[in-house]
Amino acid sequence: MSVPAVVVAAPASGSGKTTLATGLIGALRRAGHRVAPFKVGPDYIDPGYHGLAAGRPGRNLDPVLVGTERVVPLYQHGARGCDVAVVEGVMGLFDGRIDANQSAPVAEGSTAQVAGLLGAPVILVVDARGHSQSLAALLHGFATFDSSIRLGGVILNRVGSERHDQVLREACDRVGLPVLGSLPRMAELEVPSRHLGLIPAVEHGTAAVAAVDAMTDLVAAHVDLPAIAALARSTVSGPAWDPGLAAVVDGTGSAAVGFAPVIAIAGGPAFTFGYAEHRELLAAAGAEVAVFDPMHDELPVGTAGLVLPGGFPEEHAAELAANTRLLAQIGEQSRRGLPVHAECAGLLYLTRSLDGHPMAGVVEADAEFGPRLTLGYRDAVALTDSVLWRAGQQVRGHEFHRTRLVVSGADTAAWGWRVGADRVHEGALVHRVHASYLHTHPAGNPEAVVRFVAAATDCAHEAR
Incomplete structure (x- = not known):
């Protein structure tokens, strides 16, 4: 019923x-x-x-x-x-x-x-x-x-x-x-x-x-x-969405049988934007999900993949910057090939600085509070292969932020889309890091979650 x-x-x-x-x-x-x-x-x-x-x-x-x-x-x-x-x-x-x-x-x-x-x-x-x-x-x-x-x-x-x-x-x-x-x-x-x-x-x-x-x-x-x-x-009848079925691609799951890579998800006051289906899909794809607070914690033991969701890091920049141990961990692990999925707040956290406060320094840019709100749906195209998407894949996402990046590096852009007559290249791909302002819904793109868990599985095996 x-x-x-x-x-x-x-x-x-x-x-x-x-x-x-x-x-x-x-x-x-x-x-x-x-x-x-x-x-x-x-x-x-x-x-x-x-x-x-x-x-x-x-x-x-x-x-x-x-x-x-x-x-x-x-x-x-x-x-x-x-x-x-x-x-x-x-x-x-x-x-x-x-x-x-x-x-x-x-x-x-x-x-x-x-x-x-x-x-x-x-x-x-x-x-x-x-x-x-x-x-x-x-x-x-x-x-x-x-x-x-x-x-x-x-x-x-x-x-x-x-x-x-x-x-x-x-x-x-x-x-x-x-x-x-x-x-x-x-x-x-x-x-x-x-x-x-x-x-x-x-x-x-x-x-x-x-x-x-x-x-x-x-x-x-x-x-x-x-x-x-x-x-x-x-309401109208129909079968319920099943994360276990959604996490199956071409008849197979992503993770090795009997092995669950640890995927850490940032939480706490600075990272509050996320969908309940994301954790459900990660678990269904074979991951062990561990939530931590970047304002106080270090990376969970055995982290093989990192998700940095959206939120309000600009409101907690000083506290985030004070956790120098975690910032150093994420910078070092990213350079070693840790798969990272960062959306909006996560992107800001990976920059060199946020409103003058030092951040992880993975993305060659500085972030600052901007003069206007950027808001709207985007029809985006993945510009190259990443731990989430294949080159040329079309994805619908949503932007919602009032910060901006001052870019001085040459990181590879993650997305391309059009706003009116303008062509936008957005986000950054560094090592196995996918960082972008674009929010996506995992239930609409389960293959990206499966791909990310597979990358985390590979990372865990490489570390052994």
Whole structure:
């Protein structure tokens, strides 16, 4: 049986989706449900808050990065053992990848596309500030824009008064949409943010737990949970994604039978961006996964492969630089041929310096905080063979950073893509190191994970 789901969407960004979705996950869990939390798109931060509320990993559903054919299987995999799922949308309901050649009825990667693929009803969260009777027209437009999307109800957020609430409810009645909740303005619930959005839950520590508890209390007090549970309906059926099957290439696995190479994954406050499926695929491909904190730890014993994921190293540059033993280890092991997969924060960590703080010095560049945000999906091509990709392989990825590299070396570029009329060469290949700003989703590219584990296996055997 497919697990019932609701999709939490909004007319636009900044409407309060994350507060509502996180609070709804927590309130349903408190009411006795086993809740599976999901986020549409490549967001790494919101799933951290979802995970705190649900008591299980938050996961992403991104048709752009994994393909539409994997959305339902990944949903089934992440919802296993649960009785309801909450899927938080991205931006506005119909917002997705901006593509001049877009011909589909809904934008690729949009909340509407994911809701349609799952067959799940949509709850529209409306920021009520500034709205009155004209809310009816807005809701009418969202309810009729795409007949394949079922709008199941409205949650009014940041309502100013009882009179305001009454007027808004009358507007909802005019278009036949039930009000599933009405939340007052509560500025103290705002979670601190920085240049890329909310501060990750791991960094926010006990304050994040307190914020999630407050969101849960708010939703439990002002939202009709039984009505939402009744609104949720079973998604489309289909087999669940299986990391064991995904990690098989041409009928064979990658690692030697009876041998598991140790692959170290950077964690802690500086490296918080990652997908739960990555560790699952690494393990399924035959690796032993060991998580460590580069702010304090050394490389785990027997490390044969290193993953440096995304995050906020610029916020912890001094602490990272102070762990000179680890920086020296990574520099030395990289020169000896240790396979390294570094994305965004990992790329910065491998440069000579980050905002003046010494880093590992593997990549011939210096990194600094930049004047603008770089954001968007990329259709990239691997420019040469690496521990992850074969030359010419086409991969979809996502950039999300506000740092830049000042390059003075001649490292081989990892990727090539176009932005408008411009041709971009990005990233660096050094020894067996693949470092890039580009984030990829392992479930959309399992062959890269298998290839990396095979490289780590070879490295472990060479060290013997």
